[in-house]
Amino acid sequence: MGSVGLWSLVRFAHVAGAALWVGGQLALTLVVLPLARHLLDAGAKDRFTAAAGRRFGMLTGAVFLPVQLGTGWAMAWHKGVTWASLAEPGYGRTLATKLGLFVVVMAAAGGHGLAQAKGRGELARALAVVSLVGSLGIVVLATALPAT
Numbered sequence: 001m002g003s004v005g006l007w008s009l010v011r012f013a014h015v016a017g018a019a020l021w022v023g024g025q026l027a028l029t030l031v032v033l034p035l036a037r038h039l040l041d042a043g044a045k046d047r048f049t050a051a052a053g054r055r056f057g058m059l060t061g062a063v064f065l066p067v068q069l070g071t072g073w074a075m076a077w078h079k080g081v082t083w084a085s086l087a088e089p090g091y092g093r094t095l096a097t098k099l100g101l102f103v104v105v106m107a108a109a110g111g112h113g114l115a116q117a118k119g120r121g122e123l124a125r126a127l128a129v130v131s132l133v134g135s136l137g138i139v140v141l142a143t144a145l146p147a148t
Helices: 006-039 042-079 091-117 121-143
Strands: none
């Protein structure tokens, strides 16, 4: 077994950030929201879920996105990825698909926050589902990429 080097730490930060993002989405969806619906009256539930969503959104913008973008760019640079290589079969196309899905997920997550703030509950829920399913898709694609 080799030593833990810089690129192991960069990859760890990338994977840990993804785990926190997807895990946070799953925890909110499968644990926090159902409990809030069951244990709190409608007004308290709405205030609590709005506050939880805002906190998760702030952490996403302040921590998750910078870490994912920085470590993702660094690993792609280290691997020698170019714009042209993203069109090549195998690693390039898988990474390109992962990046495209990441853009969709971030747009859906941002749209979810806006829809929630404007009181458009049905649209907010639909965008939350798109974001969660897309995030799981990103994880699936990430498992197909070899370590850098």
